[in-house]
Amino acid sequence: MTLTDLMTMAKSNEELQKKIRNQLWNTHPDECYQCMRCTSGCTSLKLLELKPHEITILVNAGFIEELVSSDIIWTCTSCLKCRERCPQKASPYNTIMALRNLAVEQEAKIPEKYMKVVAQILETGMAEQAQIVTSKDMQSFNREKLGLPEIQQADDKFKAIFMKILGG
Ligand code: SF4
Ligand code: SF4
Known part of the structure; x- marks a missing residue:
């Protein structure tokens, strides 16, 4: 399933959004201003469909369930480039790890x-x-x-x- 599919099917869920935010410690996805520096350096981007700035915007919009049940969050190689490159404290890496934790908690399908x-x-x-x-x-x-x-x-x-x- 592509990210575009996810966006069209997505339903906002404020409760899950709050849960993700509570796991992010010193990271604030809502500070993201979509500069795409994270995506331009993402190690997974060339081969896969991971676009860190899009994941950030989906989380900000509360579209959590769709991400949690998607393979996309498992394609991150944990290289931390997005965290280093982000001019804000938005770190997509931290958001992705919180989404993975939620996926495990919800017993979602892990690749x-x-x-x-x-x-x-x-x-x-x-x-x-x-x-x-x-x-x-x-x-x-x-x-x-x-x-x-x-x-x-x-x-x-x-x-x-x-x-x-x-x-x-
Ligand atoms: S680098 Fe940071 S501010 Fe820029 S798009 Fe990515 S998460 Fe948002
Ligand atoms: S940590 Fe994950 S999302 Fe961030 S740049 Fe590396 S592969 Fe991409």
Whole structure:
């Protein structure tokens, strides 16, 4: 579903809007003046349909349910560029994280790929397995060949902290 679809279908919900705002600490989406600096630097924008300035305007208009049930909020890579670039204290990143929290709370559908990454971090401590790299002269190198130490698996302390961050 595109953001344009969301906007045409959206219904304002003040209660959910208030709930999102309460989770934003020192961030104020209503200060957004649509300069689009966030969107022009967004890491997810080239490949996906995430437009941080549009998400901000939808939240300001109270169209929360549509965002919470959309895949769009899960495409953010948490690069924090929008937070750095925003001339106001509107940080779309913080808004997106609050929307994700609400999605989990409401048991909305979370994309399978996202859950796979979470499961992998919980198991190994890493979002991706260590890769084999190939040099210019087509030689392959793994960590051992590069003299790098073996990667430790996630221990119980890490798992407990990770679950706490996830709110589990
Ligand atoms: S950079 Fe900040 S003020 Fe500008 S559009 Fe994005 S959220 Fe709004
Ligand atoms: S934190 Fe998310 S929304 Fe903000 S610039 Fe990065 S990918 Fe885009």
